[in-house]
Amino acid sequence: xxxxxxSIVLSLVALVGAASMSAQVTERPAASRHPVQRLxxxxxxxxxxxxxxxxxxxxALLAQAIEYxxxxxxxxxxxxxxxxxxxxxxxxxxxxxxxxxxxxxxxVRHGYIVAEFGDTNVVEPTxxxxxxxxxxxxxxxxxxxxxxRIADPVRDYVRDGGYDSPxxxxxxxxxxxxxxxxxxxxxxxxxxTFLGTEEFGNGQMKPRGIREPGTFYEYNDVRVNRLSxxxxxxxxxxxxxxxxxxxxxxxGASDTWKWLGYDNADVxxxxxxxxxxxxxxxxxxxxxxxxxxxxxxGLLISxxxxxxxxxxxxxxxxxxxxxxxxxxxxxxxxxxxxLNTKGGNKGVPTxxxxxxGNGSNTIFIDPEHDLVIVWRWHAGGDFFARVVxxxxx
Numbered sequence: 063x064x065x066x067x068x069s070i071v072l073s074l075v076a077l078v079g080a081a082s083m084s085a086q087v088t089e090r091p092a093a094s095r096h097p098v099q100r101l102x103x104x105x106x107x108x109x110x111x112x113x114x115x116x117x118x119x120x121x122a123l124l125a126q127a128i129e130y131x132x133x134x135x136x137x138x139x140x141x142x143x144x145x146x147x148x149x150x151x152x153x154x155x156x157x158x159x160x161x162x163x164x165x166x167x168x169x170v171r172h173g174y175i176v177a178e179f180g181d182t183n184v185v186e187p188t189x190x191x192x193x194x195x196x197x198x199x200x201x202x203x204x205x206x207x208x209x210x211r212i213a214d215p216v217r218d219y220v221r222d223g224g225y226d227s228p229x230x231x232x233x234x235x236x237x238x239x240x241x242x243x244x245x246x247x248x249x250x251x252x253x254x255t256f257l258g259t260e261e262f263g264n265g266q267m268k269p270r271g272i273r274e275p276g277t278f279y280e281y282n283d284v285r286v287n288r289l290s291x292x293x294x295x296x297x298x299x300x301x302x303x304x305x306x307x308x309x310x311x312x313x314g315a316s317d318t319w320k321w322l323g324y325d326n327a328d329v330x331x332x333x334x335x336x337x338x339x340x341x342x343x344x345x346x347x348x349x350x351x352x353x354x355x356x357x358x359x360g361l362l363i364s365x366x367x368x369x370x371x372x373x374x375x376x377x378x379x380x381x382x383x384x385x386x387x388x389x390x391x392x393x394x395x396x397x398x399x400x401l402n403t404k405g406g407n408k409g410v411p412t413x414x415x416x417x418x419g420n421g422s423n424t425i426f427i428d429p430e431h432d433l434v435i436v437w438r439w440h441a442g443g444d445f446f447a448r449v450v451x452x453x454x455x
Contacts, residue, residue: 102173103370106314112174120452127448135165136439152263155324156347167437168357182353185318189419190342192349197398201379208296212236220292233275238289239397240388244275245285254284279392286341315355322347353436360425360434384415409447
């Protein structure tokens, strides 16, 4: 720039600087130019709906999926609920309703309800769906520091006689959560062996040798009920109360749900009589809840435990609880959640997972497509895959 007038040189420098600043603004990532969009969170008394097209779903394909679901109504307990209950599970220990309703469901994408069918407000037993709620209470217990590590032996925390034997003393919290505890004993009149038609119905098992804790997977409600009692010992208050105050009230659930214990499940905790609750409805009682409330819970889990900016249960726990592991013979199972890491459920992502209960009752969570689906009293089928297909690329 030698020989140029000083005024021209200064003008050129200013122009170059402005051009440089302009280039920097243009190159900023899009996220820095737009405010972060908050996720929609349903209020306690209202839940907004959206048309399928508004949330990137094909309306015709979704309608076809729902019509298919309506044809898959369960036959379990339809004519005589109690007879099927006794035949399948054995003599009840707690409340069993005289009947259950027809199939129903809720489909949520991006937090909005895009479809409902049947009566989604009726409160009915959900069977082993309760196990995934129990898993969440276990996560809360660890989050609160009441359990230091999931790999710790339960006996280090619970001294009620249930873990005194050399075998049971080796059982960890993780063994219970993986259904690999091999806990030996009797819970509320039911032995962990599952032997006997009167007490276990068609669900009775064949005699076998006991294995080392943590080495053998067996779906066993007696052992899950032992986990529930052990958690009660730590919280020192009813687990339904824990679930209500820590999870269900904060997510805006109704007051209609209930978690019932067996008639003979009263236990003493620090001089108080408290009802211990089961991880299912195999022998009556259990978690009774509407599809709408289950959907709120599913949405919480799909959002890694965060509800409207409040972390109710840690994201690390949900990641851990929905990760495959356990003994070599285990199903695709996390911490009381059913997984799909092996691709056994065709047509849905391997990252999807479910809470499942007899009947069938299901909470399906698909993080990849931001879908939560609750489907109650169904006979199985590929309904979830059909819904996933309706999501536009």
